[in-house]
Amino acid sequence: MADHFSHLSSKELTVKNGFDCGCGRHHGMHMKYLDIGKGAADKVPEAVLALGCKKPMVLCDKNTYEALGRKVSTLLSEAGIEYKIFIIPCPKGDKLEPTEYTVGSAVLNFDQSCDLVIAVGSGVINDTARVLSTTTKVPQLTVGTAPSMDGYASASSSMVVNNVKQTLPLKAPEGLILDTDVLSEAPMKMLCAGLGDMLGKYTALCEWKLAALFRDENYCEEIASLMENSLCKVTENAKGLKARDQGAVEAVTEGLVNSGIAMAFLGNSRPASGQEHYFSHCWEMFALDRGKTYELHGLQVGLGTLYTVTILDKLKDIKPSMDKVMGSASSFDENKWENEIKRVFGNTAGEILALEDRLKQNDAEGRIRRAASIVSRWDEAVKIISESIPSPQCIYDMMKDAGIPTRPEDIGVSKQDVLDAFVYSRNIRDKYLLSSMVWDIGYMDEMREHLEKALDSY
Numbered sequence: 001m002a003d004h005f006s007h008l009s010s011k012e013l014t015v016k017n018g019f020d021c022g023c024g025r026h027h028g029m030h031m032k033y034l035d036i037g038k039g040a041a042d043k044v045p046e047a048v049l050a051l052g053c054k055k056p057m058v059l060c061d062k063n064t065y066e067a068l069g070r071k072v073s074t075l076l077s078e079a080g081i082e083y084k085i086f087i088i089p090c091p092k093g094d095k096l097e098p099t100e101y102t103v104g105s106a107v108l109n110f111d112q113s114c115d116l117v118i119a120v121g122s123g124v125i126n127d128t129a130r131v132l133s134t135t136t137k138v139p140q141l142t143v144g145t146a147p148s149m150d151g152y153a154s155a156s157s158s159m160v161v162n163n164v165k166q167t168l169p170l171k172a173p174e175g176l177i178l179d180t181d182v183l184s185e186a187p188m189k190m191l192c193a194g195l196g197d198m199l200g201k202y203t204a205l206c207e208w209k210l211a212a213l214f215r216d217e218n219y220c221e222e223i224a225s226l227m228e229n230s231l232c233k234v235t236e237n238a239k240g241l242k243a244r245d246q247g248a249v250e251a252v253t254e255g256l257v258n259s260g261i262a263m264a265f266l267g268n269s270r271p272a273s274g275q276e277h278y279f280s281h282c283w284e285m286f287a288l289d290r291g292k293t294y295e296l297h298g299l300q301v302g303l304g305t306l307y308t309v310t311i312l313d314k315l316k317d318i319k320p321s322m323d324k325v326m327g328s329a330s331s332f333d334e335n336k337w338e339n340e341i342k343r344v345f346g347n348t349a350g351e352i353l354a355l356e357d358r359l360k361q362n363d364a365e366g367r368i369r370r371a372a373s374i375v376s377r378w379d380e381a382v383k384i385i386s387e388s389i390p391s392p393q394c395i396y397d398m399m400k401d402a403g404i405p406t407r408p409e410d411i412g413v414s415k416q417d418v419l420d421a422f423v424y425s426r427n428i429r430d431k432y433l434l435s436s437m438v439w440d441i442g443y444m445d446e447m448r449e450h451l452e453k454a455l456d457s458y
């Protein structure tokens with residue numbers, strides 16, 4: 001008989017060696033130690049012993065040292081556990097970047113007599129510790145400081161390599177502690193970012209269902225339900241986040257951890273990441289190319305979600321046809337497209353052009369074949385969109401209520417950056433996105449215009 005796991009907590013999802021699913025596959029991710037809740041940070045010494053380790057190396061930055069690193073050090077001392085601590089310095093300003101410098105700094109200061117890396121922090125510290133842990137082959141225990149992103153349980157790091165944002169496949173942490181007393185005291189901006197990242201699951205799930213319909217990609221009802229249940233708990237409690245309500249913080253935290261688990265269960269990022277994340281990826285690439293900083297991942301994803309929902313909502317009104325597809329395919333101008341890629345991506349354009357050489361996404365024959373599958377099943381697509389996506393107004397209201405930015409200028413991107421990110425996101429990797437679908441059926445101009453108009457109303 002098939003196992004049902006869509007109603008389980010993060011801890012229940014990871015304690016045993018997986019589940020035999022109704023989709024015919026076995027989904028599993030074994031974490032040796034996981035604790036989410038009030039006062040969980042007190043259990044750091046217990047987690048060290050549970051992981052069978054003797055001498056941890058604590059990794060943090062100056063902010064996360066203040067938030068929790070000092071306390072972790074004290075707990076280890078009191079428990080008689082020998083440890084080393086390294087506070088990664090910020091070379092410029094206050095913000096640590098996930099770059100070669102940060103990883104190099106952590107590696108060069110790693111004490112080889114240590115048998116565990118304890119990452120005290122959120123995004124960058126966690127990502128850096130994962131690279132360190134994978135390369136030194138010692139286990140990793142993450143002790144989170146903010147519910148700001150969905151990477152806590154994931155088996156990858158989001159790093160900037162040669163100025164390009166990349167997702168590196170690495171091993172997932174062996175232990176994870178998220179203390180909701182600590183997390184609820186994180187800067188409000190980081191709580192908002194966590195909610196923004198969770199709202200993105202609406203569009204990610206919708207896009208996954210469309211990809212399964214049109215392209216026969218792997219789909220699992222149980223994993224989709226797990227994410228829908230997590231999202232439901234988050235939106236029910238969202239109003240409490242402003243007041244740092246423990247229930248709201250716990251719902252967001254569980255939701256973010258479950259996102260990582262869902263991705264590990266499926267073996268790809270479909271359950272938790274879609275077009276809304278590609279807005280964020282593009283904006284980060286634009287910022288890196290311009291030598292500028294960028295906003296928190298979750299805040300970018302929140303805005304990306306609003307814009308993705310705006311497009312999806314409009315798509316319900318259209319009726320694609322093969323005549324329009326053929327017209328768009330025959331009038332496609334490769335040179336014009338190449339010039340646009342150079343305008344939009346600057347120094348990174350070369351890599352994107354090389355990717356197109358490899359994937360040939362612009363070729364008319366492949367495009368017509370993909371579009372035919374979409375056109376013939378459009379009614380089913382409209383049904384999926386209607387059932388899985390709230391109205392743009394509803395997303396906008398949730399963001400406003402929680403204090404999440406809703407305008408591009410609030411997060412340092414221009415309206416042109418929003419439109420460029422939508423139109424050219426289909427070219428930055430090989431994932432089939434909403435923008436890939438819109439381009440294939442020949443509706444890119446209409447959707448860009450619609451988004452442009454909508455931007456003025458938000």
Ligand SMILES: [Zn+2]
Nearest residue numbers: 021023220222
């Ligand atoms: Zn399944």
Ligand SMILES: [Zn+2]
Nearest residue numbers: 149150197301
């Ligand atoms: Zn995310």
